[in-house]
Amino acid sequence: MTDRVYNFSAGPAVLPVPVLEEAQKNLLSLPGVGMSVLESSHRSPHFTEIIETAESNLRKLLKVPEGHRVLFLQGGASFQFSMIAINYLRGTGKPADYILTGSWGKKAIKEAKREGEVNTIWDGADGNYNRVPKQEELNLSPDAAYVHYTSNETIQGVEFSTEPEVGEVPLVCDASSDILSRPLDLSTYDLLYGGAQKNMGPSGVALVIISERLLDRVPTEIHSMLDYRLLAENHSLYNTPPTFGIYLMMLVGKWLLEEIGGLEEMYRINQQKAGLLYDLIDGSGGFYRGHAEPESRSNMNVTWTLQSEDLEKEFLAEAKNLGLCELKGHRSVGGIRASIYNAMPLEGVTALRDFMETFKKSH
Amino acid sequence: MTDRVYNFSAGPAVLPVPVLEEAQKNLLSLPGVGMSVLESSHRSPHFTEIIETAESNLRKLLKVPEGHRVLFLQGGASFQFSMIAINYLRGTGKPADYILTGSWGKKAIKEAKREGEVNTIWDGADGNYNRVPKQEELNLSPDAAYVHYTSNETIQGVEFSTEPEVGEVPLVCDASSDILSRPLDLSTYDLLYGGAQKNMGPSGVALVIISERLLDRVPTEIHSMLDYRLLAENHSLYNTPPTFGIYLMMLVGKWLLEEIGGLEEMYRINQQKAGLLYDLIDGSGGFYRGHAEPESRSNMNVTWTLQSEDLEKEFLAEAKNLGLCELKGHRSVGGIRASIYNAMPLEGVTALRDFMETFKKSH
Numbered sequence: 192m193t194d195r196v197y198n199f200s201a202g203p204a205v206l207p208v209p210v211l212e213e214a215q216k217n218l219l220s221l222p223g224v225g226m227s228v229l230e231s232s233h234r235s236p237h238f239t240e241i242i243e244t245a246e247s248n249l250r251k252l253l254k255v256p257e258g259h260r261v262l263f264l265q266g267g268a269s270f271q272f273s274m275i276a277i278n279y280l281r282g283t284g285k286p287a288d289y290i291l292t293g294s295w296g297k298k299a300i301k302e303a304k305r306e307g308e309v310n311t312i313w314d315g316a317d318g319n320y321n322r323v324p325k326q327e328e329l330n331l332s333p334d335a336a337y338v339h340y341t342s343n344e345t346i347q348g349v350e351f352s353t354e355p356e357v358g359e360v361p362l363v364c365d366a367s368s369d370i371l372s373r374p375l376d377l378s379t380y381d382l383l384y385g386g387a388q389k390n391m392g393p394s395g396v397a398l399v400i401i402s403e404r405l406l407d408r409v410p411t412e413i414h415s416m417l418d419y420r421l422l423a424e425n426h427s428l429y430n431t432p433p434t435f436g437i438y439l440m441m442l443v444g445k446w447l448l449e450e451i452g453g454l455e456e457m458y459r460i461n462q463q464k465a466g467l468l469y470d471l472i473d474g475s476g477g478f479y480r481g482h483a484e485p486e487s488r489s490n491m492n493v494t495w496t497l498q499s500e501d502l503e504k505e506f507l508a509e510a511k512n513l514g515l516c517e518l519k520g521h522r523s524v525g526g527i528r529a530s531i532y533n534a535m536p537l538e539g540v541t542a543l544r545d546f547m548e549t550f551k552k553s554h
Numbered sequence: 555m556t557d558r559v560y561n562f563s564a565g566p567a568v569l570p571v572p573v574l575e576e577a578q579k580n581l582l583s584l585p586g587v588g589m590s591v592l593e594s595s596h597r598s599p600h601f602t603e604i605i606e607t608a609e610s611n612l613r614k615l616l617k618v619p620e621g622h623r624v625l626f627l628q629g630g631a632s633f634q635f636s637m638i639a640i641n642y643l644r645g646t647g648k649p650a651d652y653i654l655t656g657s658w659g660k661k662a663i664k665e666a667k668r669e670g671e672v673n674t675i676w677d678g679a680d681g682n683y684n685r686v687p688k689q690e691e692l693n694l695s696p697d698a699a700y701v702h703y704t705s706n707e708t709i710q711g712v713e714f715s716t717e718p719e720v721g722e723v724p725l726v727c728d729a730s731s732d733i734l735s736r737p738l739d740l741s742t743y744d745l746l747y748g749g750a751q752k753n754m755g756p757s758g759v760a761l762v763i764i765s766e767r768l769l770d771r772v773p774t775e776i777h778s779m780l781d782y783r784l785l786a787e788n789h790s791l792y793n794t795p796p797t798f799g800i801y802l803m804m805l806v807g808k809w810l811l812e813e814i815g816g817l818e819e820m821y822r823i824n825q826q827k828a829g830l831l832y833d834l835i836d837g838s839g840g841f842y843r844g845h846a847e848p849e850s851r852s853n854m855n856v857t858w859t860l861q862s863e864d865l866e867k868e869f870l871a872e873a874k875n876l877g878l879c880e881l882k883g884h885r886s887v888g889g890i891r892a893s894i895y896n897a898m899p900l901e902g903v904t905a906l907r908d909f910m911e912t913f914k915k916s917h
Binding site for chain 1 (some may be wrong): 557558559561563564565566567568569571574575577578581582583588589590592593594595596598628629630631632633635636640661664665668749751756757758759775777778779780792793794795796797798799802877879880
């Protein structure tokens with residue numbers, strides 16, 4: 192344990208140590224099974240128990256309505272950008288509304304445009320994507336096929352504090368980088384999705400939670416691996432799923448339920464962690480400059496700049512020497528980014544905060 | 555170790571113990587890195603080294619020509635069924651030739667038919683898919699977009715001993731269940747693909763090896779996650795890849811190169827293992843009846859029946875008591891199936907053979 196650094200990577204990201212320890216202990220043989228989960232048939236009784244527990248953990252944590260289906264898919268959020276448009280925009284003759292708050296929203300729009308009319312109903316480009324819109328700024332199309340938004344933009348560090356209100360139109364959300372960070376009520380969403388590699392597990396699994404009414408709208412002619420209904424009917428086992436990723440997601444859910452105590456408590460801790468950094472930035476007299484406007488600040492990805500790129504390089508080098516790693520901002524934005532997902536312990540954030548204070552004093 | 559069974563699962567399947575042991579040892583922290591591979595950015599220097607080594611191992615093992623690209627994708631072979639047809643059949647006005655030797659070929663054809671004309675140029679249905687065709691039985695279309703075949707049918711247990719000859723038409727092969735089991739010369743193939751979960755690693759990664767001339771034929775309008783050229787240009791990092799699966803593939807390649815000594819030696823061992831079971835079946839006087847015709851027998855999946863389903867149930871129950879697990883045939887074929895991939899040790903096959911002899915004597 193002593194050789195572990197504090198890993199502020201935006202994803203794949205830090206995982207809870209108890210999760211890694213349990214996976215490590217059983218990596219050659221699950222107790223009473225005699226083989227690794229890595230070697231287990233996805234139709235074996237013990238894997239069935241794993242995937243069912245992974246689902247029931249998520250249903251408890253996220254208040255998933257009974258009629259919504261929980262799917263474990265491949266291809267990450269990027270593949271969902273296409274699957275959503277192919278299933279729900281193609282051939283409808285309706286537009287889809289997209290709220291654009293950063294880099295991931297842009298990628299979602301790029302794929303959707305291949306399938307039909309996309310209305311970018313709000314675009315944060317003017318402010319270099321430093322905030323999310325207010326409800327009254329949204330020009331919703333009453334006949335939209337769906338409204339799509341990105342609850343947290345990993346690269347810019349802006350986050351919706353609550354869902355946009357969209358009436359009867361299906362709400363579709365890319366929650367890759369803040370899912371499980373706070374309580375949600377899934378009855379608000381028709382489709383919530385996210386790659387696992389930030390708050391849920393390793394890369395290679397995408398979670399999709401989808402409503403009955405959207406499942407009913409899947410077109411009849413569609414490739415099997417793009418067909419939400421077929422995948423749901425087969426309980427994510429139409430073909431071989433990423434079994435090890437689902438196993439880790441099961442362990443992460445268990446950790447949230449049993450060791451953290453649920454998402455209310457996780458949210459409290461996440462606010463505390465983010466508050467430590469934002470307070471320091473706000474009190475730094477301009478030495479550190481936050482990218483996001485205060486009311487749009489992300490609890491997951493804290494982004495800021497220093498006065499010069501040279502100073503930022505020095506900051507990153509000194510941080511790394513102290514075991515504070517992966518703090519470089521995304522190449523498209525620059526500056527510094529601290530990703531402080533669920534599994535980043537308070538001690539890691541405190542260590543970063545203390546370093547930032549020291550660095551400021553010495554520069 | 556003592557609690558491990560012999561796992562004859564068709565996939566996800568047994569992995570080499572040294573691979574599992576190394577992954578276990580480093581699961582909380584890669585040496586000198588301070589974080590788990592599960593937590594590592596796909597753009598970090600240490601993951602770059604992992605994916606580059608995974609590729610160079612495969613290039614050595616499979617004699618991959620320089621111009622061919624090696625891709626690590628998601629969605630399994632099932633997603634490739636669609637990707638191949640969307641990239642290379644859609645809009646060409648040409649037919650695609652499919653050789654149908656079992657269940658997986660049937661699934662590949664189902665997806666391809668969505669995109670254009672499919673000629674099933676040979677269909678093993680008459681013999682209940684108990685053999686592969688001879689070269690002279692193939693009615694190749696001279697103008698085909700490509701020829702597709704399944705080198706080993708996991709469910710039926712039939713395997714091509716060599717590639718069909720297709721002239722200048724691109725040869726596309728689903729090698730999911732026999733890749734890395736014997737030497738191949740990749741210059742014969744324009745596209746060779748397979749899910750990792752049989753001979754290469756865990757589920758959740760698909761290997762695609764693709765020629766330059768096919769990369770040049772990717773249509774311009776295509777969803778990013780379906781675009782072989784885009785995925786190749788980004789070295790499998792267009793979006794976050796399944797990092798842990800690629801890490802295990804790297805370790806499996808290392809095991810084949812360093813501990814086994816390459817694919818010639820692996821092939822010798824695989825023939826020896828399969829020979830033990832087929833010899834016993836042939837000498838059992840009809841007590842065990844092999845499904846595949848001798849010249850089409852698979853070295854990976856050995857399939858047979860007993861005189862009655864009741865006897866098969868008894869066989870499976872007694873085998874399980876001895877730690878010989880996952881021997882039930884696929885529900886679509888019935889009987890018994892022993893999957894004896896690279897990582898199944900000779901001792902496991904010998905134990906199964908000995909049990910089969912004893913069971914025959916006592917029944």
